[in-house]
Amino acid sequence: MSSSSSSPPLANSSSSQVPMVCLSDFETFAVRHLPKMALDYYRSGADEEITLTENRRAFNRYFVIPRILRDVSKVDISSSILGRRIAFPVCIAPTAMQRMAHPDGEVASARGAKSAGVGFTLSTIATSSIEEIASGAGTSLRFFQLYIYKDRSVTVRLIRRAEASGFSAVFLTVDTPFFGKRRADSRNRFKLPPHLRMANFDRIDFKGSGVNQSKTESGLNEYAASLFETSITWKDVEWLKTITKLPVVLKGILSREDALMAVECGVAGVVVSNHGGRQLDSVPATIDCLRDIVSAVDDRVEVYLDGGVRTGTDVLKAIALGAKAVFVGRPVLYALAYDGQNGVEQMLKILEEEFFRAMSLAGCRSVAELNPSLIRTNSSSSSLLTLSTASKL
Numbered sequence: 167m168s169s170s171s172s173s174p175p176l177a178n179s180s181s182s183q184v185p186m187v188c189l190s191d192f193e194t195f196a197v198r199h200l201p202k203m204a205l206d207y208y209r210s211g212a213d214e215e216i217t218l219t220e221n222r223r224a225f226n227r228y229f230v231i232p233r234i235l236r237d238v239s240k241v242d243i244s245s246s247i248l249g250r251r252i253a254f255p256v257c258i259a260p261t262a263m264q265r266m267a268h269p270d271g272e273v274a275s276a277r278g279a280k281s282a283g284v285g286f287t288l289s290t291i292a293t294s295s296i297e298e299i300a301s302g303a304g305t306s307l308r309f310f311q312l313y314i315y316k317d318r319s320v321t322v323r324l325i326r327r328a329e330a331s332g333f334s335a336v337f338l339t340v341d342t343p344f345f346g347k348r349r350a351d352s353r354n355r356f357k358l359p360p361h362l363r364m365a366n367f368d369r370i371d372f373k374g375s376g377v378n379q380s381k382t383e384s385g386l387n388e389y390a391a392s393l394f395e396t397s398i399t400w401k402d403v404e405w406l407k408t409i410t411k412l413p414v415v416l417k418g419i420l421s422r423e424d425a426l427m428a429v430e431c432g433v434a435g436v437v438v439s440n441h442g443g444r445q446l447d448s449v450p451a452t453i454d455c456l457r458d459i460v461s462a463v464d465d466r467v468e469v470y471l472d473g474g475v476r477t478g479t480d481v482l483k484a485i486a487l488g489a490k491a492v493f494v495g496r497p498v499l500y501a502l503a504y505d506g507q508n509g510v511e512q513m514l515k516i517l518e519e520e521f522f523r524a525m526s527l528a529g530c531r532s533v534a535e536l537n538p539s540l541i542r543t544n545s546s547s548s549s550l551l552t553l554s555t556a557s558k559l
Contacts, residue, residue: 186504214447228487228543250285295365312338456488
């Protein structure tokens with residue numbers, strides 16, 4: 167797949183399903199076909215779901231000011247993450263228990279990411295193991311999302327397996343000493359279907375199957391409360407860096423102060439993330455936090471964003487405001503429900519095509535030409551965002 171072209175890459179529609187035109191089409195399909203417990207788990211946010219709603223709505227407050235009469239006969243949408251080239255600045259975020267959406271689950275997602283030329287992130291609490299991803303997706307670019315467990319030996323063993331299986335980085339989730347309350351899961355008394363398992367714990371004498379049952383409310387929340395380390399601090403980030411040579415990225419940064427602490431800890435990157443609106447409700451949308459964090463780290467670490475990305479124009483806005491790449495989560499789950507690996511490939515192809523068109527119509531010929539001067543907010547319609555002092559255009 168060429169990342170430099172005179173025409174946009176076209177998405178292929180599945181011959182066995184209704185053709186998908188945009189990412190919201192996949193969600194519409196999933197709503198109609200997924201079992202209620204799985205759908206509610208994938209879609210829900212914490213408490214009143216204020217942040218969940220804001221993640222998407224916030225992108226609509228940012229507008230693109232295009233540059234005109236620029237030769238866009240050749241547009242290169244490729245980028246890089248942690249020194250590795252990707253076809254365009256999008257990667258797959260870690261989402262748990264993907265085999266509830268499709269029998270091939272995370273393996274299908276990883277293969278779809280490989281086909282699209284982008285990175286894939288495996289959740290610790292996945293229904294496919296570290297080794298299954300390595301064998302099923304070959305030489306794909308893959309990252310491992312990590313929770314720190316009370317039993318540190320479990321954490322160490324997970325990292326060793328990720329290292330041995332060719333994962334390129336560890337994404338440590340730092341906003342989850344325990345899970346936020348997701349009311350839909352509580353009402354459903356969510357539990358993992360009995361034919362599925364927490365695949366990364368099959369070979370460990372550990373409570374890996376606890377999510378298959380629910381004593382009072384959500385089985386997943388009960389699992390996390392019993393096993394996740396709630397006393398995690400910045401010292402644990404430093405400890406993690408001593409036990410692996412893989413780059414460490416912190417996922418769940420929303421404040422300038424924490425971004426600066428992350429830089430001081432020597433991590434390779436930060437993900438501006440509110441866990442898809444599933445942890446503390448009423449925190450800001452990630453796109454609204456991005457500029458301040460980019461300014462704080464001042465190019466000393468890479469900055470990524472997840473939460474609410476649904477169009478190629480969303481990708482453009484985030485990259486222009488300083489993100490190195492964006493990660494998409496729920497659209498992957500809906501694409502899996504639609505058509506497994508083929509669905510993921512199609513979803514990513516649609517997003518790639520939309521990003522190509524957005525860049526071309528904005529007068530940008532490479533990702534390097536995306537910068538804050540292209541973006542205006544409706545709350546200050548008379549002034550441009552000026553994070554940088556000089557335009558790169």
